[in-house]
Amino acid sequence: MTVTAPVGSAYRDRVAAALAAGWQARSLYAAADGQLVRIALTAADGRSLIETVAADSDGSVPSVADLVPAMAWDEREAHDLHGITFTGHEPMRPLANHSAPLAEWTVPVRGHDPYQVAVGPIHAGVIESGHFRFHVVGDKILHLDARLFYKHRGLERAAEGQPITAALAVVSRACAACTAANGVAYSIAAEQALGLRAAPQLARARALLVELERVWNHLNDIAAVCAGTGMAAGNAWFLALTEQARRLNASLTGHRFLFGSVQVGGSTLTIDAGTVSRCARELAGLRAAAESGWRELEFNASFQDRLGGVGIVAARDCSRLGVVGPAARAAGLAEDARAVSPYPGHDAFRPVTPENAAGDVKDRLGQRMLELRQAFAILEVLLDQGPLLPAEAVVGDAPGPVGFGITESPRGATTCIIERAGDAVRRVRLRTASYANWPAVAHAAAGSLLPDFPLINKSFELCYACADR
Amino acid sequence: MLTLLRDLRRLRRDLALPRSDRPRSLAIRHVDAGSCNGCEHELTLASGPHYDLQRYGLGIVASPRHADILLVTGTVTTRMREPLLTAYHAMPEPRKVAALGNCALGRNVIGTAANLAGPVSAILPVDLFIPGCPPAPDQIARALLSLIDGSLPAG
Ligand code: SF4
Numbered sequence: 001m002t003v004t005a006p007v008g009s010a011y012r013d014r015v016a017a018a019l020a021a022g023w024q025a026r027s028l029y030a031a032a033d034g035q036l037v038r039i040a041l042t043a044a045d046g047r048s049l050i051e052t053v054a055a056d057s058d059g060s061v062p063s064v065a066d067l068v069p070a071m072a073w074d075e076r077e078a079h080d081l082h083g084i085t086f087t088g089h090e091p092m093r094p095l096a097n098h099s100a101p102l103a104e105w106t107v108p109v110r111g112h113d114p115y116q117v118a119v120g121p122i123h124a125g126v127i128e129s130g131h132f133r134f135h136v137v138g139d140k141i142l143h144l145d146a147r148l149f150y151k152h153r154g155l156e157r158a159a160e161g162q163p164i165t166a167a168l169a170v171v172s173r174a175c176a177a178c179t180a181a182n183g184v185a186y187s188i189a190a191e192q193a194l195g196l197r198a199a200p201q202l203a204r205a206r207a208l209l210v211e212l213e214r215v216w217n218h219l220n221d222i223a224a225v226c227a228g229t230g231m232a233a234g235n236a237w238f239l240a241l242t243e244q245a246r247r248l249n250a251s252l253t254g255h256r257f258l259f260g261s262v263q264v265g266g267s268t269l270t271i272d273a274g275t276v277s278r279c280a281r282e283l284a285g286l287r288a289a290a291e292s293g294w295r296e297l298e299f300n301a302s303f304q305d306r307l308g309g310v311g312i313v314a315a316r317d318c319s320r321l322g323v324v325g326p327a328a329r330a331a332g333l334a335e336d337a338r339a340v341s342p343y344p345g346h347d348a349f350r351p352v353t354p355e356n357a358a359g360d361v362k363d364r365l366g367q368r369m370l371e372l373r374q375a376f377a378i379l380e381v382l383l384d385q386g387p388l389l390p391a392e393a394v395v396g397d398a399p400g401p402v403g404f405g406i407t408e409s410p411r412g413a414t415t416c417i418i419e420r421a422g423d424a425v426r427r428v429r430l431r432t433a434s435y436a437n438w439p440a441v442a443h444a445a446a447g448s449l450l451p452d453f454p455l456i457n458k459s460f461e462l463c464y465a466c467a468d469r
Numbered sequence: 470m471l472t473l474l475r476d477l478r479r480l481r482r483d484l485a486l487p488r489s490d491r492p493r494s495l496a497i498r499h500v501d502a503g504s505c506n507g508c509e510h511e512l513t514l515a516s517g518p519h520y521d522l523q524r525y526g527l528g529i530v531a532s533p534r535h536a537d538i539l540l541v542t543g544t545v546t547t548r549m550r551e552p553l554l555t556a557y558h559a560m561p562e563p564r565k566v567a568a569l570g571n572c573a574l575g576r577n578v579i580g581t582a583a584n585l586a587g588p589v590s591a592i593l594p595v596d597l598f599i600p601g602c603p604p605a606p607d608q609i610a611r612a613l614l615s616l617i618d619g620s621l622p623a624g
Contacts, residue, residue: 256605
């Protein structure tokens with residue numbers, strides 16, 4: 001990875017040049033107590049680059065949100081939590097600052113009879129907390145302002161000053177649904193900064209965890225879409241499979257959500273031959289049960305009728321907004337972090353996309369099933385390699401002050417950047433797939449009917465916890 | 470559809486969940502005050518086919534107005550303190566508060582003090598503590614049933 005020395009006005013030109021050369025922006029954050037702003041980019045071949053800009057004496061830096069709208073939330077966060085002024089980012093709408101009046105954080109919507117519908121932060125079910133402000137005319141949504149950060153626990157700040165190995169706990173606890181992927185992204189970043197890398201046995205353990213996590217999440221997300229259409233039988237069936245997948249996690253790692261299974265610099269995960277073959281059998285059973293339930297959904301006309309053409313985010317908008325994961329692939333973008341930073345079992349990994357991908361609820365649901373099949377196949381290969389033994393990271397490239405890690409979580413590419421001072425964390429930025437995709441939920445809602453929103457929202461099934469941190 | 474219903478019926482038969490002999494019921498209102506989403510995912514499965522809390526008369530309801538129990542997950546963040554209090558005050562009396570998960574109990578909390586308003590017990594009178602990170606669905610079910618049965622386990 002390359003980290004450039006801080007520049008001033010040349011920053012915008014350099015970011016523009018990188019974007020023009022096909023680099024993709026992954027994370028933008030304030031560093032060095034608000035004296036610096038950094039943007040991390042990746043190339044299609046897996047290389048990573050961090051451009052740095054020094055803040056003026058009044059704490060301002062040029063905005064790049066017009067060049068790369070995907071970084072707009074990042075700039076709003078750096079403004080609210082780190083006091084950075086982004087010149088050119090107008091209006092700077094509050095994101096994490098909840099004391100701002102309504103008119104400041106919502107987009108003004110005018111016209112014939114528009115009115116607002118306020119939902120949350122507490123929702124009518126077992127759902128995480130967040131606030132949605134719909135601007136509607138009749139049943140039609142004109143615009144949606146999502147206000148998150150209700151669950152902001154100050155996790156990144158809590159990691160500062162902690163030993164690098166211990167601060168993993170902070171990132172792992174950001175979100176239970178993506179804990180393995182977030183933890184692996186952190187570990188890769190930490191190991192890069194410390195001059196280490198994962199040898200095949202360690203990478204295999206991590207690939208196993210990330211794919212187990214994908215299996216239960218995708219089963220859960222299919223159940224969620226069934227719930228969104230009121231299809232109780234489909235919901236119950238896929239929730240039952242989610243339960244079985246979580247029991248399998250517990251029997252393999254001792255925890256239903258794989259908590260504590262990822263470590264920096266190695267893996268203590270031990271799975272004996274008997275357990276490995278029993279789990280391979282259980283996974284095969286789970287796969288068959290998922291296929292059987294899926295067939296029922298596919299041939300249920302009233303269910304299918306609810307999905308097509310709803311909540312569209314097309315490929316062009318996905319690229320512009322920086323959408324990642326199943327949501328982007330459902331629109332036909334064949335991008336997946338596993339294709340560029342391969343683990344064993346992920347060698348020759350090819351992202352799949354639906355036929356005639358339109359980026360609607362139907363495609364986002366179908367994409368989960370396509371990826372579920374891939375995950376089962378990868379797990380089969382990984383388990384076929386026999387018992388899992390403890391493994392250590394080996395010496396890698398020269399150590400440096402900054403490390404960058406990327407993984408494909410169930411919701412898409414998640415990046416973690418660690419800046420270190422010796423063995424302690426100086427700054428950590430976790431940018432999860434949920435964070436990347438929340439703006440797309442608002443985009444998908446615009447033009448849709450208000451009663452369709454729960455279904456659209458569930459077709460993304462994003463976490464609030466790992467966006468809010 | 471018929472296959473799906475048949476499979477579900479078989480699943481239910483294999484699980485052989487006992488029938489409830491409790492004549493009472495309780496309505497639960499859940500509030501996420503700052504969790505990692507793990508407690509929510511387990512609570513969702515407590516109502517799934519393997520545990521089926523509803524068979525004991527334990528239902529999750531959409532409004533605090535008709536809830537008997539406020540079930541709170543997560544450490545209470547500064548930004549969720551007010552909404553949590555609003556939900557509590559919207560409930561009819563008598564009402565009970567249950568804290569679900571170690572974060573809600575104030576155990577092993579991770580975060581920055583300035584962003585956290587404290588464990589649930591610092592904000593509301595807690596009647597039931599359900600420890601675990603996260604507590605498994607059967608532990609959640611058992612703990613909530615103790616509210617129906619009137620014998621509260623010690624926190
Ligand atoms: S108790 Fe554990 S699972 Fe529950 S919110 Fe806290 S960290 Fe997450």
